[in-house]
Amino acid sequence: MNRIRAAVTAIDCNGNLHKVSLAAGKEMITVITLELADDYTVGALVDIHFKPAHVALAKNITGEVSIANRLEATVSELQKGKLLTDILLDSEIGKFYALTTTEAVERMHIAPGDSVTALMKASDLYLSRVKRL
Amino acid sequence: MVVSSLKKKLMGADGDFLLQTNVEIARGGITAIAGPSGSGKTTFLRMISGLTSPDEGLLEVDGEVWFQRETGKKTQLNLKPQQRRVGVVFQGYALFPHMSVLGNLLYASRNSDMAEKLLDMIGLQQLKHVKPPNLSGGQKQRVALARALMQQPRILLLDEPLSALDEGMKALLQDELLRVNSELGVTILIVTHDSSEMYKLCDRVLLFEKGQIVADTSPRKLFVERETTQKFAFKGEILEIRAVDAVYVAVIAIGNNLVEVVIDSDEKENLQAGDIVVVGTKAFNPTVRKFEEQEFDFSRL
Numbered sequence: 161m162n163r164i165r166a167a168v169t170a171i172d173c174n175g176n177l178h179k180v181s182l183a184a185g186k187e188m189i190t191v192i193t194l195e196l197a198d199d200y201t202v203g204a205l206v207d208i209h210f211k212p213a214h215v216a217l218a219k220n221i222t223g224e225v226s227i228a229n230r231l232e233a234t235v236s237e238l239q240k241g242k243l244l245t246d247i248l249l250d251s252e253i254g255k256f257y258a259l260t261t262t263e264a265v266e267r268m269h270i271a272p273g274d275s276v277t278a279l280m281k282a283s284d285l286y287l288s289r290v291k292r293l
Numbered sequence: 294m295v296v297s298s299l300k301k302k303l304m305g306a307d308g309d310f311l312l313q314t315n316v317e318i319a320r321g322g323i324t325a326i327a328g329p330s331g332s333g334k335t336t337f338l339r340m341i342s343g344l345t346s347p348d349e350g351l352l353e354v355d356g357e358v359w360f361q362r363e364t365g366k367k368t369q370l371n372l373k374p375q376q377r378r379v380g381v382v383f384q385g386y387a388l389f390p391h392m393s394v395l396g397n398l399l400y401a402s403r404n405s406d407m408a409e410k411l412l413d414m415i416g417l418q419q420l421k422h423v424k425p426p427n428l429s430g431g432q433k434q435r436v437a438l439a440r441a442l443m444q445q446p447r448i449l450l451l452d453e454p455l456s457a458l459d460e461g462m463k464a465l466l467q468d469e470l471l472r473v474n475s476e477l478g479v480t481i482l483i484v485t486h487d488s489s490e491m492y493k494l495c496d497r498v499l500l501f502e503k504g505q506i507v508a509d510t511s512p513r514k515l516f517v518e519r520e521t522t523q524k525f526a527f528k529g530e531i532l533e534i535r536a537v538d539a540v541y542v543a544v545i546a547i548g549n550n551l552v553e554v555v556i557d558s559d560e561k562e563n564l565q566a567g568d569i570v571v572v573g574t575k576a577f578n579p580t581v582r583k584f585e586e587q588e589f590d591f592s593r594l
Contacts, residue, residue: 161580175537176553194542194553213577283555286580 161209162256164189165290168204171196180287182208184253190228192282197289205290212246214284215258218277219268228282235274238265245270249278294320295448295480299340299350299360303504305331312336312504318497320355323474323481325491325512328501334484337501338450341482342381343374354378354447380441380449380479384457387437388425394436395421401443411439414476415469431462435469442473449473451483455490460567467493488516488528489569526573531566545572 166182166189173179178196182189189208200206216227233249233256245265247258258278270276295318303312312333318324326334339345341352343359346368352360359377362368388397394417398408412418415435425433434454441449451470455463467490474481485491491498491512498515500508508515516528529547534556541561543554554572556564564570 161582175535176542177538177540194555209580211577211580 161211162215164208164253164256166206166208166253168200168202168206170202171200179282182206184208187231187251187253189280189285190282191285191287193287196287199289200287207288207290209286209288210256210280210284212257212259214280215256215260216279217247217258217260217264217268217270218279219270219274221277225279227279229280229285231278231280233276233278235270235272235276237272238270240265249276251278294318294353294355295341296351296353297337297341299337299347299352301336301340301345301347303333303336305503310504314340314350314506316499316506316509318480318482320480321474321478322497323470323483323495325495325498326482326484326501327486327491327498328507332501333504334501335452338381338452338482338484341377341448342379342450343372343377346371378444378447380444380446381452382434382437382441382449382454383452384454388433388440390425393422393424394428394439397425397436398440398443401440404443407443407445408439411442414472415439429462431458431466434458434466438466438469438473442477442479445477446479449479449481451481451485453484453486456486463490470494488512492516525576525579526571529570529572531564531568531570533566534561534564545570547572 164184166184168180169183169188170181171178172181173196176195178193180191180193180196180200182191191208231251231253233251235247236250236255237248239246240262243262244259245262247260247265247270249256249258256278297318298315299312301312302309314337326337328334336345340347340360347360347362349362349364350360351358354377358370359372361370389400392400395408395412398411399405412421415438417432417435417439420428420432425436428436438454455466458466470481471494473479483494495512498508498510498512499506500515527547529545529552531543531545532551533544535542541556541558543556543564545552545554552572
């Protein structure tokens with residue numbers, strides 16, 4: 161599971177559905193979640209968790225895409241399987257993995273050193289509160 | 294204790310098959326007889342009640358032989374249905390329409406003390422002078438149950454007794470069956486297709502397939518443990534569906550846990566509170582992390 165540390169910048173809700181806006185470095189990230197504990201307030205430090213299988217990759221992306229979150233990253237390592245490839249990415253806000261089909265990796269000629277855009281849907285991200293020591 | 298090693302050739306949709314029931318059932322339990330239609334479940338009950346004769350084998354109930362015929366020999370013993378202490382309830386009610394509830398009970402056995410006891414136990418005291426045509430389906434089935442218990446049977450055979458009833462009435466009668474079982478200590482065999490009914494009532498499930506008992510286990514092992522080890526899917530009950538923003542949120546009881554699941558409008562169309570559902574996800578989706586002490590532990594409820 162990938163983890164990125166971020167600070168809450170805004171919380172918008174409708175019933176028990178919440179949209180949490182977060183800042184990680186210069187990147188803005190949006191998370192959609194059901195119940196949110198009371199101690200998630202603006203300024204709170206949280207970890208954003210997401211599964212590698214929930215990260216899509218794009219190269220030279222143009223046009224509009226509905227996916228809320230985009231992170232610019234560099235391909236650092238590839239762990240190729242017959243069907244799936246685990247890709248380690250390096251971004252300004254840390255390292256994380258993307259799991260995608262080996263077919264897509266070959267079609268997009270993804271190799272170490274490439275610049276890619278990682279796309280994550282807001283509803284695929286989880287939050288956990290960073291505990292104070 | 295019921296000891297059965299009965300055999301009977303049956304005609305099935307795709308050819309003849311042999312019904313073979315080598316099983317011992319402890320006294321006082323509730324055993325589910327499950328399996329697809331035409332697998333021999335009802336014939337098994339009819340052989341116990343004496344309504345259908347086995348080809349051969351032995352049937353012994355609490356040390357008393359009810360049927361015996363060794364291979365290649367004449368039938369040594371075959372008690373008539375009325376000589377066997379068996380109570381039977383089927384899906385149809387088969388009550389005498391012109392007799393009151395009390396009359397129906399006393400027709401089975403002229404024991405007014407027993408009738409009063411059962412009317413109390415099964416909650417029919419208010420209805421004892423009413424005639425069956427004026428009763429609801431659930432009430433008729435309770436009368437049928439009380440009548441089946443009038444002769445103080447050693448075994449109570451139930452063939453899909455609750456399948457025609459709505460969920461609320463079903464739950465009520467399930468509670469009554471549990472009470473009858475614990476207060477009277479009668480051994481119950483119930484044919485049912487309803488896995489939650491098996492889970493709630495039965496300590497054992499005999500799964501029939503083409504005349505053979507292919508599984509003999511607890512409802513939990515059969516439904517819960519097997520399903521969850523094979524795939525990430527849980528049986529639950531929808532308690533509530535709320536519209537939230539552009540989606541719907543279903544509150545679902547899974548075992549003793551309550552979970553919230555976002556459902557889309559298409560899923561919502563076919564679902565409502567009270568529905569028994571399977572909540573599942575692909576193996577890629579669940580997140581797994583160590584349990585933390587401060588998390589709310591539903592298992593302590």
